[in-house]
Amino acid sequence: MxxxxxxxxxxxxxxxxxxxxxxxxxxxxxxxxxxxxxxxxxxxxxxxxxxxxxxxxxxxxxxxxxxxxxxxxxxxxLDQPTMSRGTDYVEEWMSDHLEDMIRDLGEDNFGRANLYDSLINYSEQPLYPGCSNFTRLSATLKLFSLKARNGWTDKSFTELLELLKEMFPKNNTLPIRN
Ligand SMILES: [Zn+2]
Incomplete structure (x- = not known):
């Protein structure tokens, strides 16, 4: 279509x-x-x-x-060929469309300037100090994509996030960025 x-x-x-x-x-x-x-x-x-x-x-x-x-x-x-391309495809799609997504959120949403700034910030911060594979934003988007594709309930997702939070280094150990 x-x-x-x-x-x-x-x-x-x-x-x-x-x-x-x-x-x-x-x-x-x-x-x-x-x-x-x-x-x-x-x-x-x-x-x-x-x-x-x-x-x-x-x-x-x-x-x-x-x-x-x-x-x-x-x-x-999602059509079968898209699905069979698997996680790599989804991740690729995410990173290709990240800017568009941020732009979509940014435009017409002046009242949400804080959200926009946080997203830009999150897209630049590593998930934890020394992490080179994920930014805070890409990690969040990947988790949401997993949730959506597998139909996880909000409750199970929140529980997972809480557990992950305990497992990861605390935010205040992140390097200070200007
Ligand atoms: Zn609406």
Whole structure:
């Protein structure tokens, strides 16, 4: 399915058509809770549910997350060739799209300047002193990707994070960065 409309201007005809295709897709494929669905606008980031009318408003007012090209929060399944490429592929995709994701979060979200700054910071800090494989951000994204792909509950995920926190060196041992 052509998703190029997601990069078009919000006042364009392509974007308008794209939004109606998306809303149709949501109705046919996504699971609703009291007629609400996760909203993929740059404010809700698929974390907050909205009914279709509100979602439609959000997609025009705030815009859709441009990196959300596989609609996994709305019933779309990653295709087999993508899956068989495995973790490496997901990690590669993550690092390729990290900047886009940060940009998506940054734009139109001036009220969330702190979040934006933290993300930029996290993308530069090693996970722990001397760690060269992961930054704090890439580690967090990888954990979230695992959670999403395997359907872990929030409770199990929180427990895992708490355990990891105990296992890792404390934050205050991180080198001070300017
Ligand atoms: Zn929204």
């Amino acid at each position: 052509d998703r190029s409309w997601m990069n078009e201007r919000r006042i364009s005809e392509e974007y308008e058509k794209g939004v109606s295709v998306f809303l149709q897709y949501v109705q046919e494929n996504a699971k609703s809770v009291n007629r609400t669905y996760f909203c993929p606008c740059v404010r809700c980031l698929n974390q907050i549910r909205q009914d279709l009318d509100n979602m439609c408003d959000h997609l025009f007012m705030f815009g859709i997350m441009r990196t959300y090209t596989v609609w996994t929060w709305h019933g779309e399944v």
